[in-house]
Amino acid sequence: MSNVLYWQALNEAMDAELAADETVFTVGEDVGLYGGTYRVTEGLLAKYGEWRVRDTPISENSFTGLGVGAALLGLRPVVEIMTINFALLAMDAIVNMAAKIPFMSGGQFPMPLTIRMPGGVARQLGAQHSQRLEAMLMGIPGLRMVVPATPQDAYWQLRQAIRSDDPIIVLEHELLYFRTGELDETAVAPPLHQARVSRPGRDLTCITYSRMVSLALETAEALAAEGIEMEVVDLRSLAPIDWKTCEQSVSRTHRCLIVEEDNECGGVGAEITATLQARSFFQLDAPIRRVAGLDLPTPFNGALEAQSIPQKKDVVQAAKELVTNATGGVS
Amino acid sequence: MDNTHMTGLLRDMLRARAFEEAAAQSYAQGEIVGFLHLYPGEEAVAVGVLHAAEPGDYIVSTYREHVHALVRGIPARAIMAELYGKKTGVSAGMGGSMHIFDRERRFLGGYAIVGETLPIALGAAYAVAYRRLPEAVLCFFGDGAVNQGTFHESLNMAALWRLPILFVCENNHYQIGTEIHRHSAITDVYKRACGYGIPAEQADGMDVLAVHAAARRLLDRVRGGDGPQFLELSTYRFRGHSMADPGTYRPQAEVKAHEAADPIAAAIHEISLSYPSRAELAASDRDSLKRFADHCCQGGHLDDAALKRLQAEVQAEIDDAVRHARESPAPTLDDAWDALLRNRRFETLLENLP
Numbered sequence: 001m002s003n004v005l006y007w008q009a010l011n012e013a014m015d016a017e018l019a020a021d022e023t024v025f026t027v028g029e030d031v032g033l034y035g036g037t038y039r040v041t042e043g044l045l046a047k048y049g050e051w052r053v054r055d056t057p058i059s060e061n062s063f064t065g066l067g068v069g070a071a072l073l074g075l076r077p078v079v080e081i082m083t084i085n086f087a088l089l090a091m092d093a094i095v096n097m098a099a100k101i102p103f104m105s106g107g108q109f110p111m112p113l114t115i116r117m118p119g120g121v122a123r124q125l126g127a128q129h130s131q132r133l134e135a136m137l138m139g140i141p142g143l144r145m146v147v148p149a150t151p152q153d154a155y156w157q158l159r160q161a162i163r164s165d166d167p168i169i170v171l172e173h174e175l176l177y178f179r180t181g182e183l184d185e186t187a188v189a190p191p192l193h194q195a196r197v198s199r200p201g202r203d204l205t206c207i208t209y210s211r212m213v214s215l216a217l218e219t220a221e222a223l224a225a226e227g228i229e230m231e232v233v234d235l236r237s238l239a240p241i242d243w244k245t246c247e248q249s250v251s252r253t254h255r256c257l258i259v260e261e262d263n264e265c266g267g268v269g270a271e272i273t274a275t276l277q278a279r280s281f282f283q284l285d286a287p288i289r290r291v292a293g294l295d296l297p298t299p300f301n302g303a304l305e306a307q308s309i310p311q312k313k314d315v316v317q318a319a320k321e322l323v324t325n326a327t328g329g330v331s
Numbered sequence: 332m333d334n335t336h337m338t339g340l341l342r343d344m345l346r347a348r349a350f351e352e353a354a355a356q357s358y359a360q361g362e363i364v365g366f367l368h369l370y371p372g373e374e375a376v377a378v379g380v381l382h383a384a385e386p387g388d389y390i391v392s393t394y395r396e397h398v399h400a401l402v403r404g405i406p407a408r409a410i411m412a413e414l415y416g417k418k419t420g421v422s423a424g425m426g427g428s429m430h431i432f433d434r435e436r437r438f439l440g441g442y443a444i445v446g447e448t449l450p451i452a453l454g455a456a457y458a459v460a461y462r463r464l465p466e467a468v469l470c471f472f473g474d475g476a477v478n479q480g481t482f483h484e485s486l487n488m489a490a491l492w493r494l495p496i497l498f499v500c501e502n503n504h505y506q507i508g509t510e511i512h513r514h515s516a517i518t519d520v521y522k523r524a525c526g527y528g529i530p531a532e533q534a535d536g537m538d539v540l541a542v543h544a545a546a547r548r549l550l551d552r553v554r555g556g557d558g559p560q561f562l563e564l565s566t567y568r569f570r571g572h573s574m575a576d577p578g579t580y581r582p583q584a585e586v587k588a589h590e591a592a593d594p595i596a597a598a599i600h601e602i603s604l605s606y607p608s609r610a611e612l613a614a615s616d617r618d619s620l621k622r623f624a625d626h627c628c629q630g631g632h633l634d635d636a637a638l639k640r641l642q643a644e645v646q647a648e649i650d651d652a653v654r655h656a657r658e659s660p661a662p663t664l665d666d667a668w669d670a671l672l673r674n675r676r677f678e679t680l681l682e683n684l685p
Contacts, residue, residue, distance in 0.1 A: 025461065051461050057491070062450040062484035069454020072439050073389070075461065077454070092481075096444050097451065105432035105440065106423025107673035142671060165674040 001184045007177040009151035010040045010116075012185070013158040014078065018048050021076060024162060025052040027063050028080030037082050038118065038177045060086050064093035064115065068101065071113040076162055084119035084133050084171070098167040099142035110165035116158070120211055120261055121298055121309050122174035130298035130305070132262035134171055138238040138271070145169040145239040146192060149213035151181035153236055156189035164192070171238075173211045195242035197249060201229035203323050204255035207246055207272055209235040212259045212310065219315040228323055230257075238268060246272070247280050254285040255322050261309050264292035286325050291318045337632040340378055340539050341623055342641055347374040347398040349649040350407055354397065354414055354428075357653060358574050363414050366443075367428050368395040372569040372589070376501050377402050379542025380469065380562075383550050389437045389459070389468045391452045393501075394429035395568075396441035399471060405433050407652035417659035424662040425670045445506075446479030448472050449498075453485045456494035456559075467553040468496045475506025477520055483527075486559070490527040493558035497549055498524065500563045501536065507572045508580045524561035536564030539623065 004012070017024045025048075026041060032055035035042035045053040056063040060081060067077035081087045087094065094115065102111045121130040138145055144166055148154040154172065161168040190196065198213060199220050208216045213234045220230040233249050235241060250256050256276060258269035269290040276288060294308045351370050357363045370377065373395075381402040384390070392399040400410050405421055413420030414428050422432050429443040439455060442448050452470030459466045476482055477500065489496050500520045504511045511518045524531035530552070534545040542564055549560040567589040571578030578586075627633040633641075 057484070057487060059480075059484035059488065062453060062481050062488060065447070065450020065481065065485075066454040066457055066488065069391075069439070069451040069456075070458040070461070071454070072451070073455055073458035075458045092444055092447065093450060097442075097447060101432070101440065102674055103667075103671045104422060104426040104430040105434070105670075106420070106425045107670040108422070108432050108434040109440075110674035 004151050004183045006151045006179050007039045009155040009183050013155045017162045024076045026078040027054040027056050029082050031080050060089040064090035067113050068097040071111050076112045078114045081117040084117050099140050111167045112165045113167045114161045116170045118172040118174045120173040126300050127297035135267045146237045147171045147210040151183045160192040193237035195245035196234045198234045199232040201231035203229045205231045205249040205253045206257045207233045208259040250280045251283045256288045258290045260292045263295045265295045289318050289322050334632045337627050343378045343402045344374045345645045349645050353649045353653050367574040369570050370398040373566045375539035376536045376564045376566050379539045380546040383546035387466045389455045391439045391448045392441050392471045394443040400431045408655040411652040411656040412659050415656040418662040419659040446476040446481040449481045449485035456496045471499050474502040486527045489559040490529050495553045496559040497553050498561045503566050503568045521563040529559050529561045531561035533563045536566030
């Protein structure tokens with residue numbers, strides 16, 4: 001058990017899998033000599049050599065496709081895309097190749113491919129570098145996606161993803177890399193896609209993921225001071241979603257609030273709302289609420305940027321309205 | 332070149348033509364639906380190149396890949412059943428005409444997005460080099476693919492890391508309906524490879540012996556550690572881009588000229604927008620297959636009786652494949668879920684998965 005930064009946990013996971021399995025290799029921009037933009041591959045080139053830790057040209061579509069091709073021959077590539085914004089250039093490799101080949105081949109070819117990338121709004125990087133595109137990827141049949149919120153999950157979910165024979169996106173977050181948390185390398189990891197109740201509570205359920213988990217936990221703390229107990233469910237995975245954990249929580253609290261950094265329209269929260277209203281309709285005492293990013297390209301100005309994504313006060317307000325039904329069920 | 336080898340080339344060209352004609356007929360009868368991209372006219376390319384490949388090599392092909400699959404050794408039955416979308420198809424009916432995969436024969440698929448074969452081949456070759464094996468990856472693509480970003484990205488990386496790839500451009504001069512002069516600033520495709528320091532050659536894609544010789548020479552270099560090589564083969568498709576394309580953008584005179592020049596396809600009396608029937612092809616004494624057969628006979632490799640036997644055998648094989656495809660069962664939705672989930676067998680997953 002140690003206290004590590006999120007990037008260090010990922011770095012340890014990469015190191016552990018590279019050491020354990022010689023079919024594992026990683027490619028991406030600046031993963032080698034530079035050590036990774038967010039230090040995730042630091043020290044690995046020296047340890048494993050250039051065939052296993054490969055710096056690539058800035059050619060996202062083709063080096064992601066390289067991962068697909070190598071996976072067809074039984075290697076376990078870990079493709080690092082510097083940020084999710086650049087994954088748009090690799091959508092053909094991700095969506096048309098990785099997600100479809102195992103199926104289109106009638107199951108002949110496994111696809112042991114892991115794609116790592118950070119998403120999210122960081123600090124004033126502008127609209128092209130501040131996107132949360134997970135809603136775009138979570139609905140692609142054949143793809144799986146995990147969204148670790150803590151160093152512990154980052155470590156284990158990355159290791160599990162590398163060991164899986166399906167294509168899995170490990171979506172990290174630019175503002176989580178330098179957060180600290182406990183890491184227990186000897187723990188028994190929960191199933192890759194299982195959600196976790198990060199904080200129990202009786203009055204409402206807050207379903208969230210990635211960086212918003214810590215926001216939800218802070219909010220829960222504040223609400224507790226006012227006598228409102230908010231349960232926080234960390235989804236940990238967006239494809240598939242662990243509906244059972246969500247349903248069980250809602251059946252205890254009867255109220256559901258979804259907090260997502262991604263923008264609201266067509267977002268993760270929309271999918272959760274639609275599914276939970278069908279699965280838990282008779283457990284709900286109020287309509288499901290969403291607190292989400294604005295449907296706005298991320299502004300550069302720092303104050304506006306902050307306003308465009310959920311803040312603690314937004315979650316507090318939504319939670320209070322939900323428990324008191326102050327909005328009469330329509331918001 | 333010995334008898335067996337010459338006959339082998341001829342047999343595969345005959346099989347290629349007969350297979351595609353049968354597919355066209357099944358399409359016309361409504362038994363095959365969807366997109367169907369046929370190969371007649373280009374047979375010398377697939378046959379010449381793939382006869383130079385070893386069983387340990389990997390093949391990456393496009394959406395016009397039935398013939399690559401057939402020449403690679405995938406049974407005609409399994410390919411035809413895939414075109415029919417049947418459970419017995421090589422991709423279990425989940426892929427279709429454009430997505431033929433065969434793990435056993437190292438056939439890494441047909442890809443229906445133009446330019447996708449290049450990064451797939453790049454990754455396969457990376458894996459071969461990673462394991463230090465003496466295998467080659469054969470990457471097929473058309474002249475339309477050379478303007479995709481993946482072409483340039485992949486050639487760059489292949490050259491940078493000296494990966495064992497033979498890039499094979501099937502230049503049929505048309506990206507669907509746009510002629511190469513109207514889609515590429517440089518119409519000699521091989522010259523683009525020179526920009527990445529990749530040795531590149533042009534060969535006559537209508538001459539199976541020339542294709543075979545060039546492919547063998549370049550594959551020797553690939554396997555010998557000389558890094559990627561590039562082969563541009565000039566060819567011509569006689570049909571439209573797909574069965575949905577009448578090909579009206581091409582002057583009949585042009586089609587006719589290619590027909591006449593083609594060593595295997597001068598079979599057509601009158602070039603019309605509909606493809607000639609098998610009967611018409613068989614009746615024609617201008618059939619390029621007959622011309623290649625004549626070449627074999629004149630060289631003392633074959634006689635008329637042997638040729639007739641060969642044709643009969645090929646036709647029987649293809650007829651059997653169609654019959655098999657027609658009679659095979661359709662896959663079920665359970666089969667579809669199985670294809671998607673089969674590789675998850677070692678994992679603990681959640682209850683909500685189908």
